[in-house]
Amino acid sequence: MSTAHVLLGLLAGGPLHGYELKRSHDQRLPLAKPVAFGQVYATLGRLQRDGLVTTAGQGQDGGPERTSFAITDAGRARLDGWLAEIEPPAPHVTSTLFAKVAVAVLVDGAERARDYLIAQRTAHMDRLRELTSVKTDPASTLGDVIAADFAILHLDADLRWVTNTLERVADLHREVHP
Structure with a gap:
């Protein structure tokens, strides 16, 4: 599973901060391995570096300051391309x-x-x-x-x-x- 693409998909619904992304991932992909907070933030850093997400503001909501992220046009194009790719059947037995x-x-x-x-x-x-x-x-x-x-x-x-x-x-x- 591509965590980056899943996060882009979650951001397609609107800006979210890291905690919201983690919570949304774990709720929308039930029975999947939960994503770690560190993985969310590391992935967001790479997505931002590559121009696929951008910061969309900061809020506090009674807790620590949190940066929200939004998908960019390039991010949406990358997500659309990924969603259109057919997954090849596994070539090797890896069980x-x-x-x-x-x-x-x-x-x-x-x-x-x-x-x-x-x-x-x-x-x-x-x-x-x-x-x-x-x-x-x-x-x-x-x-x-x-x-x-x-x-x-x-x-x-x-x-x-x-x-x-x-x-x-x-x-x-x-x-x-x-």
Whole structure:
């Protein structure tokens, strides 16, 4: 995920200061890893340096002085370009889940991989139940629901891979131990 582009998108709705950007990010991208305040300010510094945002004023609101930022025309053009780019499907398998299973098979053969896959399936099922409750909670926002859908579909793909791999590991075990 491009933090810079997400911040530009949030600023497209109007000027915000760093604390508001962080809060808005975490609310509008539920279930995503929260962005750190330091990351927000470092990113704003780069966006300002590159002419993609500009300061839009300062306010205090009973606390420390805060600088608001606004997206520039160049920033809007950069955001529009990013939104128009099609994301290529990942060319490489970079999942830690995949790596652990592959290494378990290499190091210890089928048994360790099987035990790991069974435990991982349980963890995935638990997470699916949590996400399903988000979708049925009347207090959930549209953002909550689409984030839950995204995570559920990825977990479902992982679970199908786990099931398939458990079958392959069982076949390997039968070959090695007839």
